[in-house]
Amino acid sequence: MAFPPSPLSELARAIAEARATNQTIPPPPAALTMDEAYAVQSESLRLREAAVAGYKIGLTNPAAQRSMGTTEPILGRLCAADILHGMATIPAGAQPRFAEAELVVEMGTDLSHSGAPIDEARVAAAIGGVYAGIELCTSRYAVDDIDIGALIADNGHAEWLVVGGRLSHGWDDRFATMEACLLRDNAPPVVGNSASVLGNPLAAVTWLANWLATRGEALRRGQLVATGSCTGITEIGRHDRITSRFAHGMEAHARIGTPTIKREREG
Incomplete structure (x- = not known):
């Protein structure tokens, strides 16, 4: 159901339009509650007339959470x-x-979502594949200094998710502390570990499953979840080639270059 006309619906439409046209907008003039921010996020997706195919999880380490004034x-x-x-x-x-x-x-x-809270064992049993990935993020706002409500409304700055090689057909304990590396052109590698993600990426997926359950929603077969950054956030150039590499040599690759991908006009 669409929002009735309101400042929140106007913000959702502005974010959707900024995404479709690669433009920027001012951040919200007043702080949003978490519920308002997620409502704007949902409305922006509705305006794209697209179903949820996956999720990204952000702020998955204490330092990032502190920087945004939150604990989750x-x-x-x-x-x-x-x-x-x-x-x-x-x-x-x-x-x-x-x-x-x-x-x-x-x-x-x-x-x-029945039987919540959902524990990690139940989440692990529902996972059908684990892949190397790259998340690419950008802001739809014209300024960098924003609060957590504005960040959520802008979909956590999500832009693209690149899914690479399959590491496994299910969850395995080795993914809790797996070394990771982000490679870019003419730059030293950025080295990290999956333990940076709430101590174990499975904990992040479990948090998501329970967050959805409190709203009567659920993770569905075939949906993908970007579990959180293993290497921190790294600015990239306009024409970089990027690789994420995990143990056992599985990789994901992206090249920034000629605009061969057109995003549909949204809203």
């Missing part, structure tokens, strides 16, 4: 057009763009 992660919603597979070529953008090496999980079965 946040989420963003991804539609199919935001998710790329294999060697991805992504158009250069006008705004600064950032990359993160992430483990991406694919749900192998629906994870019912």
